[in-house]
Structure formats: structure tokens, C-alpha cells
Amino acid sequence: MLTYALRRLLLAIPTLLLISLIIFLMVDLAPGSPMSEIPRSIPPEARQKMIEALGADQPVLVRYLLWLRQFFLIEPAYLIDGWFGTSLGGGAQRILSWQSRAPVFDVIGQRLGQTMTVIGAGYVIAVLIAVPIGVYSAYRHYSWFDQVGTFIAMIGYSVPTFFTGVLLIVIFAVNLGWFPSYYDTSLTVTDFATFKRQVWQMALPVTVLALFHAAEISRYTRSSMLDNLGQDYVRTARAKGLLEPQVVLKHALRNSLIPVVTVLALGMPSIFGGSIIVEQVFKVNGIGAALIGAIVANDLPMVQTLTFIFAVLIVVFNLVADLLYGMLDPRIRYE
Amino acid sequence: MNCKSVLMLGSALALAGLPALAGGRGTDGELRITFPQATSTLNPYLSSGTKDVYAASMVLEPLAGFDENGAVYARLVTEVPSLENGGISADYKTITWKIIPGLKWSDGSAFTAADVVFTGDYCRASDSGCAQAFKFDGIDKIEAVDDLTVKITFTAPKANPFNAFVGSQTPIIQKAQFANCMGAAAAACTEQNFAPIGTGPFRVTGFTVNDLVQYEANPEYRDPAKPEFATAIIKGGGDSIASARQVLETGEFDYAWNTQINPDLQAQMLAAGKGQFIMGFGTNTERLELNLTDPSPDLAEGERSTAKFPNPRLSDVRVRRALSMAIDRTALNDIGYGAGGVPNCNVVPAPAFYASDNTGCLTQDIEGAKKLLEEAGWVDSNGDGVREKDGMPLKLLFQTTNNPVRQDFQALIKGWWAEIGVETELKVIDPGVFFGGDPASPDTAEKFYADVEMHANNFDGTDPEAYLAALTTDKAPRPETNWIGTNYNRFANPEYDALSVKLAQTFDMNERAAIAKQMNDMITKDGMVTLPLILRGNLSAISNTLGGVKVNAWDSELWNVADWYRMK
Numbered sequence: 001m002l003t004y005a006l007r008r009l010l011l012a013i014p015t016l017l018l019i020s021l022i023i024f025l026m027v028d029l030a031p032g033s034p035m036s037e038i039p040r041s042i043p044p045e046a047r048q049k050m051i052e053a054l055g056a057d058q059p060v061l062v063r064y065l066l067w068l069r070q071f072f073l074i075e076p077a078y079l080i081d082g083w084f085g086t087s088l089g090g091g092a093q094r095i096l097s098w099q100s101r102a103p104v105f106d107v108i109g110q111r112l113g114q115t116m117t118v119i120g121a122g123y124v125i126a127v128l129i130a131v132p133i134g135v136y137s138a139y140r141h142y143s144w145f146d147q148v149g150t151f152i153a154m155i156g157y158s159v160p161t162f163f164t165g166v167l168l169i170v171i172f173a174v175n176l177g178w179f180p181s182y183y184d185t186s187l188t189v190t191d192f193a194t195f196k197r198q199v200w201q202m203a204l205p206v207t208v209l210a211l212f213h214a215a216e217i218s219r220y221t222r223s224s225m226l227d228n229l230g231q232d233y234v235r236t237a238r239a240k241g242l243l244e245p246q247v248v249l250k251h252a253l254r255n256s257l258i259p260v261v262t263v264l265a266l267g268m269p270s271i272f273g274g275s276i277i278v279e280q281v282f283k284v285n286g287i288g289a290a291l292i293g294a295i296v297a298n299d300l301p302m303v304q305t306l307t308f309i310f311a312v313l314i315v316v317f318n319l320v321a322d323l324l325y326g327m328l329d330p331r332i333r334y335e
Numbered sequence: 336m337n338c339k340s341v342l343m344l345g346s347a348l349a350l351a352g353l354p355a356l357a358g359g360r361g362t363d364g365e366l367r368i369t370f371p372q373a374t375s376t377l378n379p380y381l382s383s384g385t386k387d388v389y390a391a392s393m394v395l396e397p398l399a400g401f402d403e404n405g406a407v408y409a410r411l412v413t414e415v416p417s418l419e420n421g422g423i424s425a426d427y428k429t430i431t432w433k434i435i436p437g438l439k440w441s442d443g444s445a446f447t448a449a450d451v452v453f454t455g456d457y458c459r460a461s462d463s464g465c466a467q468a469f470k471f472d473g474i475d476k477i478e479a480v481d482d483l484t485v486k487i488t489f490t491a492p493k494a495n496p497f498n499a500f501v502g503s504q505t506p507i508i509q510k511a512q513f514a515n516c517m518g519a520a521a522a523a524c525t526e527q528n529f530a531p532i533g534t535g536p537f538r539v540t541g542f543t544v545n546d547l548v549q550y551e552a553n554p555e556y557r558d559p560a561k562p563e564f565a566t567a568i569i570k571g572g573g574d575s576i577a578s579a580r581q582v583l584e585t586g587e588f589d590y591a592w593n594t595q596i597n598p599d600l601q602a603q604m605l606a607a608g609k610g611q612f613i614m615g616f617g618t619n620t621e622r623l624e625l626n627l628t629d630p631s632p633d634l635a636e637g638e639r640s641t642a643k644f645p646n647p648r649l650s651d652v653r654v655r656r657a658l659s660m661a662i663d664r665t666a667l668n669d670i671g672y673g674a675g676g677v678p679n680c681n682v683v684p685a686p687a688f689y690a691s692d693n694t695g696c697l698t699q700d701i702e703g704a705k706k707l708l709e710e711a712g713w714v715d716s717n718g719d720g721v722r723e724k725d726g727m728p729l730k731l732l733f734q735t736t737n738n739p740v741r742q743d744f745q746a747l748i749k750g751w752w753a754e755i756g757v758e759t760e761l762k763v764i765d766p767g768v769f770f771g772g773d774p775a776s777p778d779t780a781e782k783f784y785a786d787v788e789m790h791a792n793n794f795d796g797t798d799p800e801a802y803l804a805a806l807t808t809d810k811a812p813r814p815e816t817n818w819i820g821t822n823y824n825r826f827a828n829p830e831y832d833a834l835s836v837k838l839a840q841t842f843d844m845n846e847r848a849a850i851a852k853q854m855n856d857m858i859t860k861d862g863m864v865t866l867p868l869i870l871r872g873n874l875s876a877i878s879n880t881l882g883g884v885k886v887n888a889w890d891s892e893l894w895n896v897a898d899w900y901r902m903k
Contacts, residue, residue: 031778033771038383038466040770041795041802044781044819046469047772053464053522093523099382100375100544101522102529107544169577174584181577181585185547186568283572285546293373293545293572298767 005323012315019311020071024064024304032298034098054098056300067304070095075105099299107290107302108309114185115274115286118202122209122278123271127264130214134221135256138229139248149218156215165208165281172204179204182283205282209275213267220263224256231255258328265321269313361552361565363901366881368893369588371578373545373571378528379504380458381521383466388503389592390548390569392891394441394533395506398432398451398485399497401889403615405686405797407497411435411446411507411534416496427492427842432500434483439555440509441538448479453510455487455499460518470795471499494842495798502796503891506533536562536897546571556897563900576600582876583610590884591876592892597740598673610879614675614872617888618685618802619793621676623748623866625649625658628825630732630784637814640783642825648729649786653711655863658787660707661751663699668869670747671740679870682792683799683855688844691852693860696867704755715756722756734762734778735789736769744789744868759787774818781812783823791871797889800838800847803854806864807832824864831857 034056035047051057058066075095077088094103137146173181180201189195228234229252237247274288283289287306294302326332374390376382399415402408407415413433416422422431438446455477458465475488477499487499499505509532516524530539534557537550550567570588579594581587583604594612596604601612629644638644649655664678680696683689708714713722713729722729733749735741742763749759762785764778769790777784794802804810805821808828812820831854838850858864875892877884883899886892 031771031773031776032765032767033773036767036769036771039385039795040790040792042383042466043469043801044772044821046466048819049468050464050466053462053519096522097375097544101381102376102525102544106525110543169580174580177585181581181587182570182573184570185543186541186549280573281577283546283570283577285543285572289572290545296767297375298771 001323001326005319008319008322012319016308016312016315020068020304020308021064023307023311024067025060027300027303027307028060028063034298034300037297056098067095067301071305071308078103078105095301095305097294097299097302099294099297099302104302104305108287108306111274111286111290112272114183114284115279115288116271118183118205118284118286119209119274119278119288120271121202122206122275123213123267125206125210126213126217129210130217131221131260133214134218134260135225135248135253137218137222138225138256141226146222149222153215153218156211157219161208161212161275161277162281164211165205165278168204168208169281183285185283185285205278205284208278208281217260217263220260221256224259225252228252228256258325261324261328262321265317265324266314268317268320269310272313273310358563359560360556360562363563364565366564366567366590366896366899367588368567368569368590368592369573369578369581370569370571370592371573371575371594374542374548374569375545376528377531377539377542377548378508379506380463380465380467380508381528383504385593386571389891389893391506391531392503392535392893393537393548393550393567393569393896394535394539394553395503395508395531396533396535397502397504397506398434398500399502400891400894401502401797401887402894403885403887403889405889407501411438423496427489427494427496429486429488430493430496431480432485432487434485435557436483438534438557440532440534441553441555442509442532443555444509444511446507446534447482448485449482450507450510451485451500452477452479453513454505454507457508457513457517457521458505460521462519463517463521465521467504470505474499492840492842494839494847495796495800497796497798502889503894504795509533537567540566558897561897567896579604579876582878583607586610586878589878589881593873594876595675595874597671598669601673601675604876608879610877612674613875613877613884613886615875615886615888615892616677616685616870616872617793618683618799619791619871619873620679620682620684620867621744621789621791621869621871622682623658623868624783624788624790624823625655625864625866626783626786626788626824627827627864630786632784640825641813642811642827646786647727648731651711652863653707654713654729655866657704657707657711657755658752658757659696659863659866660700660704661755661757662696662748662866662868663751664697664868666699667744667747670743672869672871675872675874676869677872679867680859681855682858682865682867683794683803683851684867684870686797689797689799689848689851689855691855691859693856695860699751701751701754708755708757713756720753720756721758728758729756730758730760731786732760732762732784733787733789734764734769734785736766737763738766741789772819779818780823781818781820783812783825788823789868799851799855803838803851804835806858807835826858826862826864828857828862 035051074092078094081087081089097104133149137149140146169181172179183201187197189198234247234252237251274286276288276292279286279289280292291306370386372386374386376387377391379388379391396410398411399407400410409415411434413435414420416430440446458467459471473489473493475490477487480486512527512532516527529542536553536556538553540551541549548569552562552565575594575596578591579596582591584607586609627646628640628642629646630640634644668676668678678697680693681691708722713724715722735745745761749761752759768776768778769780772779772781780790806826810820810822811825812818834850834854841847859867873888880902882902885895887894
């Protein structure tokens with residue numbers, strides 16, 4: 001299994017390099033200019049100077065190679081410097097955002113925490129409610145509970161988050177005034193009062209995300225559970241005289257979880273990647289909001305770096321999913 | 336005087352006395368501001384985005400600013416230089432600023448003329464990509480005569496010397512802090528750019544890129560009673576609707592900048608009774624630009640939309656005039672802007688001193704427009720509802736950016752033009768592309784591969800000289816300039832070019848105003864090259880509990896934030 005993992009990782013390197021080149025070309029060829037947001041009263045010659053100062057007028061290959069060097073050599077050097085107090089970076093130019101001139105990785109570091117707290121909480125809660133609903137829906141197939149569950153899941157899956165988000169804001173923040181309508185990023189949790197505020201301000205975005213993810217996960221659990229409940233080994237278990245909870249939760253559920261775990265693992269990159277829409281609607285300063293802001297402002301280094309990190313995460317979690325599969329299902333073995 | 340009027344007088348006195356009753360520095364808690372676009376940096380020399388300039392204006396101050404009427408007022412200097420007080424030399428070649436004695440930076444060190452000189456050098460340094468470099472155009476040297484006197488010498492006499500160091504785009508930065516950030520090093524000075532030391536009423540305590548700026552009252556601020564707020568935040572992100580809602584409906588914020596939303600939503604939000612909209616009218620004019628050259632795709636690349644081929648339809652001023660006459664500007668404003676706009680016929684709509692008394696375009700005249708087209712020889716000979724001349728149908732391509740209000744305008748205008756027998760094809764372009772100026776893209780405002788384009792433009796400060804000069808013949812974007820240029824219309828009129836030169840050499844204010852009006856009329860009511868539609872205001876939302884706000888369209892909206900207070 002270890003050799004398998006290593007082989008997969010080595011194979012991933014050329015894949016990722018190719019992905020990085022494709023992303024770079026796509027972002028670069030997309031129309032637009034980093035100067036499109038500045039006021040119209042700035043003369044065109046001044047715009048040109050600013051583009052030159054950003055290095056945005058260099059040929060695309062030069063910029064790509066520079067980015068590769070910065071991403072794979074300079075940024076790790078600064079990371080190690082940050083950990084051990086060394087000075088490997090030696091003042092080399094880091095990847096700077098065109099929009100803010102801040103190092104892109106500093107911005108990511110600043111935002112990762114928010115994204116993981118909010119999006120992660122949404123995901124965890126989604127799993128906690130989706131799996132029991134999925135199991136019970138399958139067990140009581142076509143009961144009223146199953147029908148209601150299916151109905152809610154369809155709504156959760158098909159109504160877009162930009163709609164549910166604003167709807168929740170209008171109902172619970174504007175009309176009822178129970179929750180804040182935006183996420184206060186300056187809040188640090190120090191005592192119970194601030195903890196309560198943190199929970200309160202997370203409530204709406206987490207609900208939106210949980211509803212959306214729970215819909216998806218509960219459907220997967222339900223269908224996988226249905227497959228297994230009809231299998232011979234379940235009948236055997238019942239014939240042996242096992243209690244129903246044991247049959248369902250021990251025998252059927254364990255086997256049903258295999259595809260669900262894959263789905264969950266493949267969904268992990270989104271916890272790091274954030275949710276563009278939810279973060280934008282609730283003003284959570286996460287990675288998703290950074291990405292959409294950078295796209296709008298044609299901030300190429302930021303877009304390139306973020307999308308590439310997502311690509312890496314997707315490749316890594318695909319591998320993780322495959323390995324988990326092998327661990328959960330004894331029939332699958334990697335030599 | 337009866338009992339009632341005494342009561343009214345009493346309450347008027349009480350209201351007038353409110354600011355004086357308020358309690359001094361830091362007594363009013365937190366000032367909460369929200370921007371629909373988040374602040375990216377606090378150094379306005381690196382980004383000219385309004386969101387960045389405004390956020391920085393809480394901290395950094397220029398020598399002088401523009402007040403709510405567009406007049407220059409002293410901030411860090413004892414008086415505004417003029418010919419009378421000798422601050423401006425008789426030959427208009429130098430301007431001398433006298434700094435207020437005893438002025439301190441927020442770190443307690445003394446503010447001197449050296450800081451001003453440094454700021455000029457910082458922006459004028461090559462490779463810095465200074466976003467405000469154009470404000471320093473025409474400056475020969477900036478020197479410190481003594482610790483409190485700065486003298487700026489221009490290369491040629493300058494009628495309007497209030498450019499560099501006037502207004503929130505060119506504030507003074509501290510020499511000690513930015514000394515190592517000159518030229519190409521400017522971008523890497525993240526720490527300095529994100530927490531500049533200033534002289535303004537607040538100082539930065541925290542900054543999260545593209546999210547949140549946190550401030551506290553500057554302990555060294557020159558007025559010991561101000562600012563009345565102890566802390567302030569600017570939270571960015573979301574959109575205009577959410578920002579307006581957070582002031583007007585949930586009351587979570589005190590002030591929201593740039594809450595441009597449609598009139599229906601405006602009314603709905605005001606109904607909550609928590610605040611109101613304030614409007615500042617500057618010079619931002621929504622307009623149609625008409626292409627005087629032929630944008631036909633049949634022409635070769637490099638000849639399309641160039642002076643070589645005049646526009647076969649729009650070269651006739653009668654056609655251009657008919658297009659303008661068919662538009663009902665009041666209807667457009669009611670649908671798109673409501674209180675946030677005014678129908679307008681001028682490209683220089685303000686300051687009042689420079690504005691021409693041109694209101695001829697405000698009444699729609701469909702019949703008159705039809706008549707004019709007949710006169711010009713455009714008749715509908717085959718009965719398909721579209722006029723022709725020499726076998727060529729009167730068909731126009733009309734492009735603008737992707738924006739709900741603009742798409743409404745496009746549809747309405749297309750309808751009116753159809754009524755007078757003009758067929759219009761509509762095109763919508765992503766704003767990033769349209770305003771991006773990429774010479775490789777066919778869809779930029781500069782390339783203008785269409786007959787008509789709609790956008791808004793304004794000028795910086797209160798002097799229209801540079802803005803009017805943008806339409807001279809030599810400023811036309813063309814292949815030779817790599818499609819850079821501001822004269823999108825390819826307007827070419829030697830008389831106009833001569834007036835532009837004359838304006839730059841005229842120093843008498845009344846004469847300047849007369850020339851500016853003449854030029855404005857040549858573009859609008861006489862030439863019909865640009866068809867102004869709406870003068871757009873800056874619509875912001877303000878909570879009922881916030882006092883002291885004076886809306887200002889000529890400088891940062893936060894220009895007098897030191898005077899803001901919490902209504903008790």
C-alpha cells in the first residue's frame with residue numbers, strides 16, 4: 001500500500017505541473033486587466049506605468065516560470081524561515097497579489113482559519129444529520145419519513161445557496177433580528193460571551209451549508225443503504241436471530257458507508273477551498289471570498305495560486321479516498 | 336411671538352447646540368462603516384481604487400482638501416495659497432504651502448516639510464508604478480524652503496496648481512516610515528502599506544486584506560476634542576444591497592458607501608425608518624459616446640474604427656441630434672437612479688461655475704427627430720420600419736457593460752430609436768474587459784468596435800481642463816498608439832484642439848469658465864458627439880444615530896470624519 005501511495009504521488013507531479021500550466025494560460029488568456037477597476041479619471045499612460053510596475057506586461061512564459069520558481073522554491077523557503085527562524089528566503093520576491101501587494105500566502109494564511117471553521121462546521125453538521133436520516137429513510141423505505149426526507153433533500157440540493165443565504169438573512173437577521181447578518185471577522189473567542197457571539201454569527205452560514213451538503217450526503221447514504229439491506233448477508237444476519245439495531249447499524253451500515261466515505265473525502269478540498277457564495281453573502285473573509293475578489297479584480301497571481309492549491313488538494317484527497325477504500329473494503333487490495 | 340414659535344426656536348437652538356454639547360475625544364464608542372468593495376491596501380499611491388483611497392483618508396491627510404462645495408480648504412497648512420497672499424507666484428509657476436506649526440504624526444514625531452518633499456519623490460520615483468503619478472505632472476521640483484515651508488515649482492505656468500497634495504488621493508506619508516520603500520521596493524513594503532502613520536483623526540490598529548480595517552482615535556490629532564469616536568471599523572465585501580440593508584434595515588452599521596440600488600429597493604429599505612440615503616453630486620455623467628469612424632467588421636483590422644473611414648451613418652450631425660432627441664432622459668432616471676441621479680445634458684455638469692446652461696436635451700421630441708432624419712435623407716423606402724439612404728439601412732450597434740441599470744437603459748433607448756426608424760443591435764460586455772484597455776481585446780471602450788457605447792465618466796477635482804483635453808484629435812485611440820487614448824469618439828475638430836491649448840494658457844477664472852463652457856457645448860449641444868444622459872450622484876446610506884456627516888462629491892466621503900458624532 002505504501003509503494004502504491006508513493007507511486008501515485010510521483011505520478012501526480014507531472015499531472016500537477018500540467019494543471020498549473022493550463023490554469024496559468026487560462027487565467028492569462030481570459031480577457032480583462034488588473035487596471036479595470038481603477039477610476040476612469042486616471043490617464044491611460046499612468047495605467048500603463050502601473051501595469052509595468054506589476055510586471056504584468058512581461059511575456060506569459062516568463063511570468064509562468066517566475067511563478068513556478070516562487071511557488072516551489074521561494075515560498076517553501078519562507079515557510080521554513082517562519083517555522084525555524086532561518087533566513088533561507090533571503091529577501092527574494094514572494095508571490096504578491098496585484099490587488100493588495102500583500103504576499104499571497106499571507107492572505108491565504110489569514111483566511112484559512114475562517115474558512116475551515118465555518119465551512120468545516122457546516123460539513124460536520126451536514127454529516128451528523130445526513131447519515132442518520134439516510135439510514136432511517138432506507139430502513140423505512142417509502143414511509144412518510146422517507147418521503148419528507150426526500151422532499152427536503154431535493155429542496156436543499158436544488159435551491160441555490162445564494163438564495164437560501166439571503167432568505168435566511170431577511171427572515172432571521174432583518175425581520176426577527178435573532179442573528180447578525182454578517183460575519184464579524186475581528187471577533188476573537190476569549191470567554192463564554194465571545195464564544196456565544198461566535199456561535200451566533202456562525203449559525204446562519206453554517207445552516208445554509210449544512211442544508212446543502214446534508215441533502216447530498218443523505219441521498220448517497222440512503223441509496224447505498226438500500227443496496228445493502230437487500231443483500232443475502234443481511235438476510236443471513238436476521239436469520240441468525242440478531243437484533244434489528246445490530247443488523248442495520250453493524251452489518252448493513254458499515255458496508256454502506258464505503259461509497260459515502262469516498263464522497264466525503266472528495267468533498268474535503270471544499271473545506272479548504274471555501275464556498276464562494278456563502279462567504280460572499282455573509283461577508284466571511286475566507287478563501288472562497290478571496291478567490292472571487294481576485295477573479296473580479298483580475299488579480300492573476302492570487303487566482304493562479306489559489307486554483308493551483310485547490311488542484312493539489314483534489315489530487316491528494318482523491319488518493320486519500322482510494323486508500324480509505326482499500327482499508328474499508330477487504331476485497332480491494334493495492335499491491 | 337406666540338407660544339409655538341418660542342418652542343420651535345427653543346428646539347432649533349437645542350439642535351444647533353448638539354455638537355457643542357457632545358463630549359470630546361473618544362466618548363462616542365465605535366463608528367461602523369461598511370463598503371460593498373473591501374479595502375485592499377491603505378496606501379493610495381499603490382491603488383487608486385476609491386475603496387482604498389477612502390479607507391486611507393481616515394488616517395492620511397493631504398495639505399489641503401476639497402470641501403462639500405468643491406472649494407479648496409486648508410488641512411495641514413495655515414492657509415490656502417493664492418495670488419493675494421503670495422502663496423501662488425504672479426507668473427503662476429510656483430505654489431508655496433505653509434505648514435501648521437507644531438503638527439505631529441500619530442507616532443508623536445514632528446511633521447515637517449521634508450515629509451512633503453519625500454511624498455513627492457516617492458510617487459515620482461521611476462518603477463514605483465505610483466497610481467497618482469499623474470497628479471504630479473508638470474511639476475519641476477518640490478523643495479523644503481524651511482521646516483514648515485514647501486515650495487513647488489512647475490515646468491510651465493499652471494492655471495490650476497491645486498493638484499499634488501490636494502484631495503485624498505495625494506496625502507502626505509511619513510518619510511521615516513517609507514524611506515526604504517522607494518521605487519520598485521514600494522510593493523514589497525507590506526507592513527508600511529497596511530498601516531501607514533498619518534496625521535488624520537484615526538490611526539490603524541488592524542488590517543485584514545480585502546476584509547476589515549480597524550482604527551482608533553489618533554492621540555496626537557491636532558484638535559484635542561476630536562474625533563468623538565474612540566474606534567472605527569470599515570468592513571468590506573458583499574454587495575451594495577447588503578451594505579444598504581445593514582445600515583437601513585438591521586442597523587448593524589452607521590454608514591455605507593456606494594449603495595447604488597434601484598429606486599424600488601431604496602423605498603423599501605427606507606420604510607424600516609433606521610436611516611436615510613445621502614446624495615453627493617459631482618461630475619459623474621452617464622453618457623452615450625457616438626463613434627465618428629466606421630466600426631464595420633468588413634474593414635481590415637487596424638483600419639476599423641480609425642479616422643481613415645468616417646462613420647457612414649453617424650458622420651452627419653443631424654442623425655446624431657435625432658438620436659439624442661428621441662431619448663427621454665427623465666424616464667431613464669426614474670427607472671434607473673431615482674434620487675441618485677438627475678437628467679443632464681452636459682459633459683461638464685459641475686461645479687456650477689464651469690457648467691453650461693444647456694438643458695435642451697431634457698425634452699423628448701420623437702416627431703422632431705423623425706423630421707430631422709427625413710431632412711438628412713434617411714427615409715424608410717421599403718416599409719420595413721427602418722430608414723435607408725443610398726440602400727444602406729440606418730442600423731447601429733450599441734454596446735455597454737454588464738450592469739442591470741445599463742441593460743434597462745439599452746432596452747429603452749432601443750425602443751425609442753425604433754420609433755424614429757433606427758434599428759439597434761445591443762451588445763453587453765464584461766466591465767473588466769470593457770474598461771480593461773487590453774489592446775488585444777476587440778471589446779474595449781478604446782477600440783470602440785460599435786457605433787454607440789454607454790458608460791460613465793467624471794473628472795478629478797474641480798478643474799475640467801485635463802478632462803476636456805481628453806477629447807482632442809491627438810488623443811484618439813488608434814493602432815499607432817497601441818489603442819491607448821481617451822478620445823473614444825475619434826472627435827476631430829481643430830477649433831476644439833485650439834481651445835484646449837488656450838484653456839491651459841488662460842489664468843483668469845472667468846475666462847477659463849467661458850472656454851470650458853464653449854468646449855462643453857461643442858461636444859454636446861452643437862456637435863452631438865457625446866450624448867449625456869444622467870448626472871449620477873454618489874448614493875450612500877447613513878444611520879439616524881450618526882451626526883456630523885456632510886456629503887462631499889469632490890473628495891473622500893470620509894473627509895470630515897473627525898467631526899462625526901453619535902446622536903444621543
